[in-house]
Amino acid sequence: PQGKQVAVNVPDGLTLWGDGDKLARVFNNIIKNAIAYSYDDSIIEISAAEQEEKVVITFINRGNPISPQKLDTIFEKFYRLDASRSSKTGGAGLGLAIAKEIVTAHDGEISVQSSDEQTVFTVILPALRKP
Secondary structure (H helix, E strand, O other): OOOOOEEOOOOHHHHHHHOHHHHHHHHHHHHHHHHHHHHOOOEEEEEEEEEEEEEEEEEEOOOOOOHHHHHHOOOOOOOOOOOOOOHHOOOOHHHHHHHHHHHHHHOOOEEEEEOOOOOOEEEEEEEEOOO
């Protein structure tokens, strides 16, 4: 067992408008990535907050940093962080590309930052439903 845990911090009553199935896929892909690349016995932190008519959702994990070169291509199709991972263990390399397509279709943004301490995926989506 890897001993990884998830801590979720979302305020009561926070509502996000969008395609629930597709957004669940986005969050699932980011969480799977965070689990795969975080240290054993670490905590993956997920938080959400409303800021200026947008919902900002962050996923923070502690693990080996992602290099700047890889950060530039992480949302491209068929890209895998670890080229040595086969399709059996690493999927088709589509997860984060699909996540970006879905977030963009919702008029949102997705980004990633990585340092020695942590990797942070940020998803920003409109808080209000389009008329």
